[in-house]
Amino acid sequence: MADAFPAFTPVTLLTGFLGSGKTTLLRQLLTDPGLSNAAVLINEFGEVGLDHHLLERIDENMVLLQSGCLCCTVRGELADAIRDLHSKRERGIVPPFDRIIIESTGLADPFPVLSTLKADPVLRHHFKPSGVIATVDAVNAGMQLTAYREPMRQVAVADLLVLTKTDIAEPAQVAWITAMIRQINPDAPIVLSSDDAFDVARLLDDTTTVRAEAMQSPGGFYCDDPGPVLAGQHSGGIRSFALVSEGTVDWTAFGIWLTMLLNRHGDRILRVKGVLNIEGEDFPVAIHGVQHLVHTPVHMQSWPGGDRRSRIVFIVDGIVPAAIERSFNAFNGLGAAQVAPRRVEEMQP
Numbered sequence: 288m289a290d291a292f293p294a295f296t297p298v299t300l301l302t303g304f305l306g307s308g309k310t311t312l313l314r315q316l317l318t319d320p321g322l323s324n325a326a327v328l329i330n331e332f333g334e335v336g337l338d339h340h341l342l343e344r345i346d347e348n349m350v351l352l353q354s355g356c357l358c359c360t361v362r363g364e365l366a367d368a369i370r371d372l373h374s375k376r377e378r379g380i381v382p383p384f385d386r387i388i389i390e391s392t393g394l395a396d397p398f399p400v401l402s403t404l405k406a407d408p409v410l411r412h413h414f415k416p417s418g419v420i421a422t423v424d425a426v427n428a429g430m431q432l433t434a435y436r437e438p439m440r441q442v443a444v445a446d447l448l449v450l451t452k453t454d455i456a457e458p459a460q461v462a463w464i465t466a467m468i469r470q471i472n473p474d475a476p477i478v479l480s481s482d483d484a485f486d487v488a489r490l491l492d493d494t495t496t497v498r499a500e501a502m503q504s505p506g507g508f509y510c511d512d513p514g515p516v517l518a519g520q521h522s523g524g525i526r527s528f529a530l531v532s533e534g535t536v537d538w539t540a541f542g543i544w545l546t547m548l549l550n551r552h553g554d555r556i557l558r559v560k561g562v563l564n565i566e567g568e569d570f571p572v573a574i575h576g577v578q579h580l581v582h583t584p585v586h587m588q589s590w591p592g593g594d595r596r597s598r599i600v601f602i603v604d605g606i607v608p609a610a611i612e613r614s615f616n617a618f619n620g621l622g623a624a625q626v627a628p629r630r631v632e633e634m635q636p
């Protein structure tokens with residue numbers, strides 16, 4: 288068993304601000320036959336994890352790290368999860384994965400994640416950081432890079448930048464964002480996910496150097512000693528909560544509500560994503576919004592984990608969750624067999 292996997296298993300970090308397309312890119316990566324043996328760790332902020340469901344691949348080599356952000360509260364969990372995978376691989380309990388891909392939360396600072404790999408005595412003898420890929424949202428990155436330090440650090444540390452949503456952004460906006468990220472990170476290759484030449488299979492081959500190793504983090508995080516827990520290092524005011532409803536959702540009312548909400552408050556709603564039990568539909572619909580942008584809903588093929596509740600996760604900055612809950616209830620009383628949702632969580636990253 289021991290020689291079925293590399294002496295140093297490469298670990299790729301997939302980062303990028305909220306809603307910038309990390310899970311979408313990961314889903315594309317996992318269709319590549321060359322990555323069929325990759326183990327995947329997904330870090331989701333909050334109690335209501337959705338990304339692993341949206342990925343629609345669940346197996347023993349996929350681990351969900353939840354309830355906090357990888358760069359602070361879940362760092363120990365990350366090390367434990369990789370050690371656990373390693374131990375199970377050695378004992379032949381899980382398939383012999385030959386790479387790990389970590390999808391961090393959109394708020395994660397990549398430096399402490401990388402330093403966790405270097406600092407842990409077990410991990411550093413069996414795993415090697417093999418590059419940071421950062422997704423950058425061509426529609427929203429202008430505001431995000433200006434207002435928040437997390438996307439700035441994600442871009443700065445990246446070995447490869449994937450500019451997403453160039454299919455729906457204005458060419459001038461794409462040029463502006465490209466110039467902006469070039470200023471932050473002058474030499475990492477920039478690829479456009481909508482480019483005809485975009486070759487997802489080559490992304491990891493092209494990402495083998497680890498720029499962060501030569502960098503001094505602005506916060507001094509990237510060092511051999513991961514230091515104390517860094518909770519509270521995120522941009523202030525950002526909080527996350529979820530609405531969970533046992534009842535069905537009226538699609539028309541919901542669509543109007545979400546569009547109006549993001550239209551009016553999109554500058555303060557950094558991310559909304561959900562899985563909805565739509566009245567009259569056999570299967571759930573996944574919805575995504577990023578600031579003012581409502582993405583095309585996706586009809587899913589099954590109920591994630593058999594759970595038929597509607598779950599909507601919000602990450603907001605400067606909006607009171609109760610106000611969103613009230614407006615959801617007011618709008619979604621229109622017609623459907625409604626049950627008021629529970630607000631299950633309210634935490635600061």
Ligand SMILES: Nc1nc2c(ncn2[C@@H]2O[C@H](COP(=O)(O)OP(=O)(O)OP(=O)(O)O)[C@@H](O)[C@H]2O)c(=O)[nH]1
Nearest residue numbers: 304305306307308309310311393451452480575582
């Ligand atoms: N048009 C378009 N939509 C995209 C592209 N990439 C991602 N999206 C959409 O953007 C939304 C968010 O994408 P995700 O892949 O979930 O983003 P994420 O970075 O994983 O989100 P968080 O984990 O919540 O931070 C989804 O509706 C995607 O379909 C793109 O290149 N073009």
